[in-house]
Amino acid sequence: MVTSEKEDKILSIAAFFPIVLLMLQQLIIGLHLIPHETAKILNITLSSIPMIIAFFIFIRRELILSIVSFIIMFMLILISYEFYPDNRPYIKDNYFYLFFINIPVFLCISSIKNIENLKKVMLTLSYWVLGFGILLFGLIISGKMIVEEYNMSLSYYLLLPALVFVYQNKMKYYLIFAFILLLIVLLGSRGPLLSVIFYVFVLLLLNRTNALKNISSTLIVILISLLMVYLINFNNLFYFFEKSLGISSRTLGLVINGEIIQDSGRVGLQKIIIDKILNGNFFGYGVFGDRPLLGGVYVHNIFLEILNNFGVFFGVIIILFLFILIFKTLRNNKNSKFFLVFLFYAFFPLLISGSYLTSIVFGMFPGYLYMNNKKRKEYNE
Numbered sequence: 417m418v419t420s421e422k423e424d425k426i427l428s429i430a431a432f433f434p435i436v437l438l439m440l441q442q443l444i445i446g447l448h449l450i451p452h453e454t455a456k457i458l459n460i461t462l463s464s465i466p467m468i469i470a471f472f473i474f475i476r477r478e479l480i481l482s483i484v485s486f487i488i489m490f491m492l493i494l495i496s497y498e499f500y501p502d503n504r505p506y507i508k509d510n511y512f513y514l515f516f517i518n519i520p521v522f523l524c525i526s527s528i529k530n531i532e533n534l535k536k537v538m539l540t541l542s543y544w545v546l547g548f549g550i551l552l553f554g555l556i557i558s559g560k561m562i563v564e565e566y567n568m569s570l571s572y573y574l575l576l577p578a579l580v581f582v583y584q585n586k587m588k589y590y591l592i593f594a595f596i597l598l599l600i601v602l603l604g605s606r607g608p609l610l611s612v613i614f615y616v617f618v619l620l621l622l623n624r625t626n627a628l629k630n631i632s633s634t635l636i637v638i639l640i641s642l643l644m645v646y647l648i649n650f651n652n653l654f655y656f657f658e659k660s661l662g663i664s665s666r667t668l669g670l671v672i673n674g675e676i677i678q679d680s681g682r683v684g685l686q687k688i689i690i691d692k693i694l695n696g697n698f699f700g701y702g703v704f705g706d707r708p709l710l711g712g713v714y715v716h717n718i719f720l721e722i723l724n725n726f727g728v729f730f731g732v733i734i735i736l737f738l739f740i741l742i743f744k745t746l747r748n749n750k751n752s753k754f755f756l757v758f759l760f761y762a763f764f765p766l767l768i769s770g771s772y773l774t775s776i777v778f779g780m781f782p783g784y785l786y787m788n789n790k791k792r793k794e795y796n797e
Contacts, residue, residue, distance in 0.1 A: 496702030525783025
């Protein structure tokens with residue numbers, strides 16, 4: 417007989433296992449072992465195995481929530497498809513993410529009974545992601561794998577172990593965390609780096625038992641960071657990594673050129689959407705409604721995307737409801753520090769990049785909010 421603990425672990429694995437496989441996919445594609453499309457199909461096939469098992473678990477545990485979730489998503493897709501013809505190509509290309517990734521991932525996290533089982537699985541899978549990251553890094557510096565200027569996907573995959581290891585609050589994990597940061601800086605983009613920085617900062621603020629010590633620690637970290645920025649010759653550092661390791665870090669390049677805060681065109685896209693929201697359709701432009709307005713790309717901000725999709729009235733209600741749940745979770749939950757892992761992993765990055773409709777991890781965030789606020793059970797450390 418399958419115990420409740422094992423079921424929790426199956427649900428947790430089903431939600432996070434795709435991240436491990438996507439990291440493995442980076443290796444497979446980089447080594448040219450199999451074609452990209454074949455690797456993608458293999459990834460989907462392997463990811464579906466734990467998810468199919470998890471399906472029967474969350475259907476049994478959260479039958480009403482499961483039915484309602486799929487019905488709401490179906491109605492949103494149907495309405496958008498019928499009333500917003502320009503959205504149809506994007507709906508056809510991306511409905512798979514909604515019905516077979518976002519909703520199931522949400523239901524997996526929502527159905528977990530004991531949060532400690534979730535923590536154990538996340539820690540274990542973080543080791544797997546890190547292991548593939550180390551192997552990939554070794555292949556790059558040995559010249560057996562060639563990378564582009566930067567790899568946004570890779571850095572977001574590494575964000576999971578970065579946040580999980582910091583949460584453990586032990587020295588050995590801090591050392592591993594430092595190495596992951598190095599990988600993100602060398603191989604990835606700025607988004608995950610910002611998530612990690614804000615996560616650590618908020619953790620310091622939440623630790624009320626040693627407020628004075630944390631303030632002192634924060635000031636020391638800031639001073640050391642400023643000193644390092646002043647002393648480090650980023651040109652030499654960039655040259656070292658490029659010539660010695662064969663790595664051209666986009667993040668260091670932006671620092672050298674004084675463009676670290678450049679928006680990469682995001683502000684222009686967001687201005688277009690803001691104008692459409694304020695002067696256009698009061699009820700929104702439907703699911704994927706930002707894509708036709710921006711020539712096929714998304715707006716790179718979850719709040720603007722929600723307002724664009726659902727309109728000012730319903731969009732504001734959704735955003736306010738989201739803020740209320742976040743505030744409630746941070747204020748009353750003894751697992752608030754663990755909740756921050758989900759906040760900065762599955763939600764915060766969507767403020768500057770990605771789309772909640774196609775993100776493979778966004779469903780984890782509302783899933784955790786639902787799980788935490790269920791009245792039938794309290795989740796305590």
